[in-house]
Amino acid sequence: MVNTFYGRIMFEKIVTIKNQLGLHARPAALLVKTAERFKSTIFLIRDDLEVNAKSIMGVMMLAAEMGSQFTIRAEGEDEKGAVEAVVSVIEDKFYEE
Amino acid sequence: MGEITVETFFKQNRRRLALELVAGQGGMDRKFTSAEIHRPGLALTGFVELYTFDRVQLLGNTEMLYLAELPEKKRRETLGMIFQFDLPCIIVTGNNPIPGGLTELADQQAIPLFKPRFATTKFTHLFSLYLDDIFAPRLTLHGSLVDVYGVGLLFTGRSSIGKSELALDLVERGHHLVADDVVIISRRSQGILMGKGNDILRHHLEIRGVGIVDVEKVFGVRAIRLQKRVQVEVELVDWDENMDYERTGIDDKVVSILDVEIPKVTIPIYPGKNITVIAEIIALNYLLRVSGHHPAKEFNKKLLELIKKRRRQEGVSFSE
Numbered sequence: 001m002v003n004t005f006y007g008r009i010m011f012e013k014i015v016t017i018k019n020q021l022g023l024h025a026r027p028a029a030l031l032v033k034t035a036e037r038f039k040s041t042i043f044l045i046r047d048d049l050e051v052n053a054k055s056i057m058g059v060m061m062l063a064a065e066m067g068s069q070f071t072i073r074a075e076g077e078d079e080k081g082a083v084e085a086v087v088s089v090i091e092d093k094f095y096e097e
Numbered sequence: 098m099g100e101i102t103v104e105t106f107f108k109q110n111r112r113r114l115a116l117e118l119v120a121g122q123g124g125m126d127r128k129f130t131s132a133e134i135h136r137p138g139l140a141l142t143g144f145v146e147l148y149t150f151d152r153v154q155l156l157g158n159t160e161m162l163y164l165a166e167l168p169e170k171k172r173r174e175t176l177g178m179i180f181q182f183d184l185p186c187i188i189v190t191g192n193n194p195i196p197g198g199l200t201e202l203a204d205q206q207a208i209p210l211f212k213p214r215f216a217t218t219k220f221t222h223l224f225s226l227y228l229d230d231i232f233a234p235r236l237t238l239h240g241s242l243v244d245v246y247g248v249g250l251l252f253t254g255r256s257s258i259g260k261s262e263l264a265l266d267l268v269e270r271g272h273h274l275v276a277d278d279v280v281i282i283s284r285r286s287q288g289i290l291m292g293k294g295n296d297i298l299r300h301h302l303e304i305r306g307v308g309i310v311d312v313e314k315v316f317g318v319r320a321i322r323l324q325k326r327v328q329v330e331v332e333l334v335d336w337d338e339n340m341d342y343e344r345t346g347i348d349d350k351v352v353s354i355l356d357v358e359i360p361k362v363t364i365p366i367y368p369g370k371n372i373t374v375i376a377e378i379i380a381l382n383y384l385l386r387v388s389g390h391h392p393a394k395e396f397n398k399k400l401l402e403l404i405k406k407r408r409r410q411e412g413v414s415f416s417e
Contacts, residue, residue, distance in 0.1 A: 061298050
């Protein structure tokens with residue numbers, strides 16, 4: 001969905017963590033590497049916590065467990081592709097169980 | 098801004114404030130959302146027009162003496178004035194005995210009633226410190242916070258520009274890491290910005306190509322700090338020849354974080370540039386300014402004097 005935040009246009013989607021172990025180090029690294037392929041600024045937002053999707057420490061800090069939900073928001077020239085790519089890596093359970 | 102349950106408040110302050118839960122256990126899930134404390138003196142007399150009942154209610158010596166002097170029946174009526182509201186909790190300070198009716202009402206309405214060991218003034222002071230911290234405006238920033246010569250430097254800039262490497266380099270030189278990657282800043286009273294890290298990350302940082310580094314384990318407890326006042330923002334930017342960078346430092350640039358203005362320095366970087374030394378200079382310059390020196394302005398003053406002197410010596414020969 002397209003949203004505006006402080007007048008800026010951006011793209012965001014809500015995802016649910018589907019792999020058993022949640023967002024631990026390996027999946028976090030995969031997520032960050034996916035995010036880094038894009039120029040847009042990408043954020044993961046959980047409750048009042050907003051972290052940069054290109055920072056592994058930030059992503060791990062979410063300590064997101066299986067079933068937890070958060071928003072992926074991107075802002076920039078390739079924002080749509082960025083959100084879709086991050087969403088798909090999460091939906092694919094980071095290629096683990 | 099947030100809210101806190103009476104339960105959490107009790108758990109976190111039970112020992113610090115020597116709190117005793119006297120009555121009203123049923124209302125421990127009540128919440129309060131204000132950092133203010135209210136003494137319901139006027140409300141007890143029946144004036145409830147502007148009664149801020151949603152704040153923590155404090156009954157000190159004055160209120161307790163007033164209640165103690167009332168006859169039993171009148172006292173219940175008086176207490177009823179405040180108990181008709183949805184109070185978060187009531188605190189009775191000092192050595193005041195709890196008058197008949199108060200505990201019963203607290204139990205009945207499920208409004209927790211606490212008795213700390215401290216006198217009113219001392220309690221109010223300690224409690225305010227806690228409330229200020231809980232309700233302080235907060236912000237999470239992407240950056241690193243390092244204590245350099247006692248000055249809290251907040252490094253910001255795009256992802257992978259080298260903030261963590263800089264933090265590590267500074268730690269190696271004896272400075273202290275407060276937080277890397279995620280810095281939680283809260284505004285304390287009198288415009289002080291306090292920064293700390295996230296509890297899960299706890300002084301771990303990521304270095305590209307190496308992975309996760311535990312700074313506390315590698316460098317020891319001397320290398321870290323749990324929190325530090327944020328005093329200068331240092332923004333790292335990619336070198337861009339079309340950009341205008343500060344050359345004299347005469348005009349101070351500031352940035353506003355949570356409505357508090359702090360000095361901001363923008364440092365262009367390129368491979369091989371020693372930013373660590375620059376960071377130390379920024380901290381030392383800040384210390385000089387705090388103690389009343391402004392290197393750039395003082396240098397310029399000397400320069401202006403010299404120019405004036407030369408002009409006088411040469412006479413005003415050149416056209417004005």
